[in-house]
Amino acid sequence: MWACPFCDKRFGQNPLPSSPGQSGDSKGSKPHLCCDCGKRFVQSFNLKAHVRTHTGEKPFSCSVCKNLFISKGSLQKHMKTHTGERPHACSVCDKTFKQRSDLTRHQHRSSLLPVYHNDQEDLRRTVAAETAVKR
Numbered sequence: 001m002w003a004c005p006f007c008d009k010r011f012g013q014n015p016l017p018s019s020p021g022q023s024g025d026s027k028g029s030k031p032h033l034c035c036d037c038g039k040r041f042v043q044s045f046n047l048k049a050h051v052r053t054h055t056g057e058k059p060f061s062c063s064v065c066k067n068l069f070i071s072k073g074s075l076q077k078h079m080k081t082h083t084g085e086r087p088h089a090c091s092v093c094d095k096t097f098k099q100r101s102d103l104t105r106h107q108h109r110s111s112l113l114p115v116y117h118n119d120q121e122d123l124r125r126t127v128a129a130e131t132a133v134k135r
Contacts, residue, residue, distance in 0.1 A: 030040035032047040036054045041047040049071040052058065058068035060075040064082045069075040077099060080086075086096035088103040093110075097103040 030042050032041040032044050034040070034047060034050055034054075036051070039050060041050065052070040058070050060069040060072055061067070062069070062075060062078055062082075064079075067078060069078060080098040086098050088097040088100050089095070090097075090103060090106060095106065097106065
């Protein structure tokens with residue numbers, strides 16, 4: 001009988017390969033299996049954080065507001081709400097963001113911006129033209 005190291009579930013045999021690529025199937029690159037939903041992970045620490053989404057465990061606490069988080073990374077992102085840190089800046093309009101994902105969303109959603117800011121010089125001309133029209 002094999003017991004999952006992250007929960008109390010037991011299986012007839014270990015569903016995980018002893019090392020990546022030894023399972024004989026295409027899942028060898030993601031050997032860490034969630035016993036609850038079947039999602040697979042490359043790293044065991046990613047599985048451990050994922051299992052918390054099922055258990056509700058939130059072991060990381062904000063020292064400022066006491067909010068709880070499932071991962072250290074989630075807590076670190078949250079801390080920027082208290083520090084005011086905005087390290088991600090748009091190279092075209094200089095608007096700043098707390099999260100890289102917010103910057104990416106800005107780049108994709110702005111009606112003035114070509115997709116992904118691929119051509120920055122063309123983008124600057126477009127922004128300048130739009131600004132001139134609004135004056």
